[in-house]
Amino acid sequence: AQSVTQLGSHVSVSEGALVLLRCNYSSSVPPYLFWYVQYPNQGLQLLLKYTSAATLVKGINGFEAEFKKSETSFHLTKPSAHMSDAAEYFCAVTLGDDMRFGAGTRLTVKP
């Protein structure tokens, strides 16, 4: 069985600080991995996805994520947080005909 775990339901950073949102998955084969962002009262928007072409994936709004097979991780980072980054972030994994989302991490950015 596969699952995805997001460590930390809430993360708070100061504006300009590094953003690190953690995602670990359990799978016996390389999965497809996604990061989505959800702003209040909106649907989800894709930030980036991993499909085995490259381990370091660059997404929109300055976000990137690195696939580490040995650690079964796909953590999301951004060098410098902006106030507009405040939102909920979801990691998702697809394997075969199943798709699972993590519980989400709410990012707060302090001025």
Added chain:
Amino acid sequence: KAGVTQTPRYLIKTRGQQVTLSCSPISGHRSVSWYQQTPGQGLQFLFEYFSETQRNKGNFPGRFSGRQFSNSRSEMNVSTLELGDSALYLCASSPDRALYNEQFFGPGTRLTVL
């Protein structure tokens, strides 16, 4: 290009009733998926339709059903509503298989069951 639209945006029903939610995908997208989002269970995959056929189904009871029309528009139906069905129901469209490609989400329908 217009985004994914969902109607209605808000809905209030009572236990035992049934409800139908509608989703219009982005033009040209053939895949439509439905998700349930609740504070307790998070985001859960309901099912995916592709070219009018259900392709994948999540772990939900048979009270949850859907269909897709020839123009790719999709409807989701929940019968015999329970209090626990209160949730935000999200629809997402994709040009091809949803599980491997970017999905474009609508704003959701917030269902409240009293």
